[in-house]
Amino acid sequence: MGDSTVLGLVGSPNRNGKTNQLVTAALEGAADRGARVELVQMADHVVNACKDCLPSECEKNLKCTYEDASLEYLTQKILTCGALVLGSPVYWSETSGMVKFLMIKMTRIYARTAPLKGVPTLGFAVAGGSGNGLVSGLRPLYHFFQTMQMRAIGPVPSTRFNLNSALQRSRELGAELTGMVGAQQPFAGLEERLAWYDSLPYLDLNRTGERRLLAGIITAELGDNADLEMARGLAKADALLAEGRQIEALAEITRVYETGIKDWGRR
Numbered sequence: 001m002g003d004s005t006v007l008g009l010v011g012s013p014n015r016n017g018k019t020n021q022l023v024t025a026a027l028e029g030a031a032d033r034g035a036r037v038e039l040v041q042m043a044d045h046v047v048n049a050c051k052d053c054l055p056s057e058c059e060k061n062l063k064c065t066y067e068d069a070s071l072e073y074l075t076q077k078i079l080t081c082g083a084l085v086l087g088s089p090v091y092w093s094e095t096s097g098m099v100k101f102l103m104i105k106m107t108r109i110y111a112r113t114a115p116l117k118g119v120p121t122l123g124f125a126v127a128g129g130s131g132n133g134l135v136s137g138l139r140p141l142y143h144f145f146q147t148m149q150m151r152a153i154g155p156v157p158s159t160r161f162n163l164n165s166a167l168q169r170s171r172e173l174g175a176e177l178t179g180m181v182g183a184q185q186p187f188a189g190l191e192e193r194l195a196w197y198d199s200l201p202y203l204d205l206n207r208t209g210e211r212r213l214l215a216g217i218i219t220a221e222l223g224d225n226a227d228l229e230m231a232r233g234l235a236k237a238d239a240l241l242a243e244g245r246q247i248e249a250l251a252e253i254t255r256v257y258e259t260g261i262k263d264w265g266r267r
């Protein structure tokens, strides 16, 4: 069914933006390992909103009930790939609309028959502004992969602050994905699948954890340019969290974040 191509989908209207860089880096890593790769700009194939063809005609027909050439184009690419890299910008702590519309329709049509079961995949959601939503933006992607019974690796929390290290990690994961192509690894059952997704890092962070992660990334990326108070603030926040003093910890994390944003501008 699937061939060996590693397919990269760029789910941003900005063709040369950060999403494109991350997806391209993964494909470069895959190509270095000998994979055939293909990159598709979703901006050229924007899926329409689901119109809810109750009682799920699409699920029976394995086809959207309404004409949607973009969905057909993307679906044909996805159903025949050997591995998938799906990238989205973070928009208000979520995916972009074009990525969301694709996932909504594909889930409706294919969740039951799971034609992508065991297909290796990797998702990116780049928080290119404030950095907020670096984890919550990833969750819908990984939920989609889980529902489609795909074998996901990663994720890599990606912001404008850690873009270079995220690009490096993306290349490595692209290579790793290539090693998984062809050897489809379906899950033995629902429990194994849920446990696999629960074992992936970052996705279960709560809001405080996500904000702590972001403040830590900015501090680390500033390196020698970081205000000494930032590392101290993070240590203090961790100690407060360990004592269950969440509000005070969050206040500390916010101070670190705000100092970091100022220092980032001054670098």
Ligand SMILES: Cc1cc2nc3c(=O)[nH]c(=O)nc-3n(C[C@H](O)[C@H](O)[C@H](O)COP(=O)(O)O)c2cc1C
Residues within 6 Å of the ligand: 012, 013, 014, 016, 017, 018, 019, 020, 088, 089, 090, 091, 092, 093, 094, 126, 127, 128, 129, 130, 131, 132, 133
């Ligand atoms: C509607 C909208 C909402 C956004 N929301 C967020 C956000 O919640 N967090 C963030 O860090 N950046 C946010 N951004 C900034 C984008 O993540 C940033 O521009 C990113 O680089 C877009 O990816 P691209 O370069 O591939 O287009 C938002 C941008 C837009 C247009």
